[in-house]
Amino acid sequence: MTEQAVAQWLRQNDNFLILTHIRPDGDTLGCGSALCQGLEKLGKTAYMLRNPGGLRNFEGFLTFRWAPEDYVPEHVIALDIATEDLLPQGAHQQYRGKVEVCVDHHPSNEGYAQELCLNSSASACGEILYRICRELEVLDEAIAKALYIAIATDCGGFIYSNTTPETHRIGAALMEYGDFRKVNKHFFQTKSFKQLRLESMVLGSEVFFEDGKVCIGVISLADKASVDADDGDCEELASFAAAIEGVGCAATLRELSPGEWKASLRSVDTYADSNRICGLLGGGGHAAAAGATVHGSLAEVRQVVYQAIMQVLKG
Ligand SMILES: [Mn+2]
Known part of the structure; x- marks a missing residue:
């Protein structure tokens, strides 16, 4: 499935549930936060499935809209999740075999979703989500910040070997939307x-x-x-x-x-x-x-x- 096809599918449907992976990192959470906000801007109903993993490091940097207990989604989309074994705790019974679309950059993706949008040359799933959000014309400062966190954290502040010229280009494009210096200080120059x-x-x-x-x-x-x-x-x-x-x-x-x-x-x-x-x-x-x-x-x-x-x- 191409990025354009994912964008089209998102436009044509409603009532989404967004899944992130167990022991969530900046990529899966940043992507989830960005997509959720983007769908909301399009007037859609979208929630993230509550992820019980450690979120403290992201407090004040990412906003999450968690699904109410009784929310019944029509469409389930997984972000940055290479296998169903990496679904968050408590989600296995309910969502195994139920993922309609998966957007990922792991070459090890097991193809468990009905449709897979895989780009293994992307440093982060956030790169793929950036192009999807651009296609949906929903980019704003908050969404750009979430995607910047997704990308920057997955490539270690644009240092790991997965960093490409495209990673920098997207990082630069996102920086046009706001001042992310606090993001860089928090994630790359601060340790408890x-x-x-x-x-x-x-x-x-x-x-x-x-x-x-x-x-x-x-x-x-x-x-x-x-x-x-x-x-x-x-x-x-x-x-x-x-x-x-x-x-x-x-x-x-x-x-x-x-x-x-x-x-x-x-x-x-x-x-x-x-x-x-x-x-x-x-x-x-x-x-x-x-x-x-x-x-x-x-x-x-x-x-x-x-x-x-x-x-x-x-x-
Ligand atoms: Mn990732």
Whole structure:
């Protein structure tokens, strides 16, 4: 499905429900917020499905219109959600097999929706939503800000390897609508003291392999509890590990619940395909950044992740 076709479908229909992914990031939330506001401007009824994930980092920057409990949508659209396994908590029973249109940029998208608008060269789903909103002629300062947050956060402030000339062009076009300096300060130049303490714990846990090119770090539930941190405080830890000089592949294992770990992979300069590594672990994402959920003791999970990395490096 092309971006124009998505815009047309949105114009022709009404009563939408917008889905964002579990453990929501700036991309999925920024896209949801932008689309919801855009549809509202067109006189449509549109809500986002309440996402119980950590939203604190976005307070004061994004506005959300959550669906009332009894809302019955006619059309369900998923944004930045590569597989139905990434639907937010509580949405699985109701919305599995019910997504009519999915707009995404993950090459690992499983094609679960009836119609898929996929552009894997987009740095963020926000790039695709930008073109859809432009097509719908709804762009204004609030929508531009939401899309700017979506794009800037998914490309690390226009720094990650997914950043393209088009990413900058769209960022520049969005900046014409308002002053987003506060957005950049908040998302890229500010860390809570908790986050910095978590970073020091991850650093202390790093184990290096392959002459320092591969590292595996850990953040346990006990670590998180010791500084009273939540998942939102942990979001940037995976990218942080990839900043260590000489590292080509950084894996960060974060304990979600006892025996359940989120493995986040980051690759530098295409050293190892994170999407392939996570694919071996039952997850996915992009070549530069991907994730998977792995079960077992820390020792088991560390071993399984190490083997997946080595399999991709040697293969
Ligand atoms: Mn994304």
